Amino acid sequence: MKNWLMHIIVNAIAIIAVGALFEAVQIDGVVGALLAGFILSILNAIVRPILVILTLPITILSLGLFLLVINAITLVLTDLLLGSTFNIDGFGMAFVAAIIIALINLVLNSLIKDMK
Numbered sequence: 001m002k003n004w005l006m007h008i009i010v011n012a013i014a015i016i017a018v019g020a021l022f023e024a025v026q027i028d029g030v031v032g033a034l035l036a037g038f039i040l041s042i043l044n045a046i047v048r049p050i051l052v053i054l055t056l057p058i059t060i061l062s063l064g065l066f067l068l069v070i071n072a073i074t075l076v077l078t079d080l081l082l083g084s085t086f087n088i089d090g091f092g093m094a095f096v097a098a099i100i101i102a103l104i105n106l107v108l109n110s111l112i113k114d115m116k
Contacts, residue, residue: 004041006112011037014104015086018097024089025097036078036086043074071098 012033019027027033051070052059059066072094079088088094 008034008037008041010105010108010112011040011101013108014101015040017104018100021100022093022097024093026087028085032082032085036082039078039081040074043077047077048074068095068098068102071102074098075101 012030015025015027015033015036016030019025019033027036048070051073052067055066055070059070072091075088075094075098076091079086079094088097
């Protein structure tokens with residue numbers, strides 16, 4: 001449970017950072033970012049594994065790079081579920097945001113592991 005809450009907070013921080021970097025990503029404050037992080041964590045736990053299995057051949061052919069498209073799809077789904085609380089302008093921006101969120105998650109999760 002504590003680990004899952006940490007992932008939600010890390011996702012929220014990454015979403016806030018992406019919102020600060022790009023005008024095409026709008027977030028309604030910290031509560032909106034936490035809500036987006038929560039929804040994104042749920043989608044990553046439920047929808048993402050299904051998408052990975054369904055797209056396994058193309059993921060293998062692209063040497064795993066198609067996983068970035070799947071991450072962008074989960075961001076678009078988060079956008080659709082949250083309405084005006086979290087907005088991403090287009091799939092291209094979702095793709096760029098997915099790359100940046102993945103990098104921020106990588107850095108923050110490694111820092112958290114080092115602190116333990």
